[in-house]
Amino acid sequence: MKNIVVIGAGTMGNGIAHTFAQTGFKVNLVDVSPEALDRGLKTISTNLDRIIAKGNLTEEQKAETLGNITTFTDVSEAAKNADLIVEAATENQDLKLKIFKQMDESAPENCILATNTSSISITKIAAATKRPEKVIGMHFMNPVPIMKLVEIIKGYSTSKETFDAVYQMSKTLGKVPVEVNDYPGFVANRILMPMINEAIETLYNNVAGVEEIDTVMKLGMAHPMGPLQLADFIGLDVCLAILNVMYDGFKNPKYAPNPLLVNMVMAGKLGVKSGEGFYDYSESKKAEKVAKMFVK
Structure with missing residues (x-):
């Protein structure tokens, strides 16, 4: 597999594109708008600068990495010569099914279709295509260029050849692949999300502060x-x-989202991406922290 397509230039997508490109693969990065692609490339460039500052990359290697990435707003055009497509769009089932149908129609017959979903059934996603044996989960961790783990999730129809190819590809990227079966939340989020939800419950019940x-x-x-x-x-x-995916999948109340989490999302308090969540990430707060550094 030499020609890689990454769908989505957000946090996970640009990290996946960065990782493939820095390893020497040619990457077609796809998003809905040139503005989203520009933001993704800017993030990749900034992250490469951080690696250079630590002495682990040269300016020439940064230029080579960025040169390995081509941007597209048209999935069909980006996917026509793809060997592997990694979808990293928003964690929305209907959107992912729509994208996979489009990927299936656009990509060559031998192309493997992978999803970076953190919870949605690989079997269900694969059913939206005519090549379920070539559909697999490839769940990277954030930040992708740094975190070593990749959960490799087989759907009901995923072939051994597809699994082996993606497993070895993950090793080529310098990652540690772990085989996981197709259940809601897989391993990482099945354990992590109830812990986060319980921490929110603890705050909601006023046991302690953030x-x-x-x-x-x-x-x-x-x-x-x-x-x-x-x-x-x-x-x-x-x-x-x-x-919500795990609650729907298991029908177990321990996965039911805490009301505080639901309300915060409805209010647009989404965390770092919105500037405020349980903590304040706004520019004014950053300025306040800098000011305090100069106060004795």
Whole structure:
């Protein structure tokens, strides 16, 4: 597999495109607008600069990486010579089914269709195509260029050849692939999301404040980031969508989203992406933090 297509230039999509391109693959990055693609490329460039600053990349390698990425707004045009397509659109089942149908119609017969979904059934996604044996889950972790784990999820009809090809491809990217079966939330989010939801429940019941809850988990459980801060980084809308998928799939009340999470999403408090979630990420707050650095 040499020609890679990534659908979606958002947080996960640009990270996946970055990872493939830095490994030497030619990547067609697709999104609905030139503006979204420009934002994705800007993020990739900024992240490459961070790697250069740490001494792990040269300016020449950055230029090669960016040169490996071509942008498209037309899936059909981007996918016509694809060997592997990785869909990284919003965690919305109807949208993913629509994209996979379009991918199936546009890509060559031998092309593998992968999804970066964090919770939606691979079997259901595969059913929207005429090549279910070539559909697989390839769930990267955020930030993609840094995190080593990739959950490789087989649908009911995924062939051994498809699984083996994607498993080896993940190793080529420097990742650690883990085989996972097709159940709601897979492994990572089946364990993580109930923890985040319980942290929100703890806040909702006024057991402790945001920073106190996160401090307990960081210092007491050796988590690098508290669950509420992590939820902000994932996106509270994404957390809600994943919990809803698991609740619908298992019919178990332990996966029911806390009312505080539901209300925050309805109010547009989505975390880092909106500037406010459990923490404040607004420009004014950043300026306040900088000012405090100069106050004795």
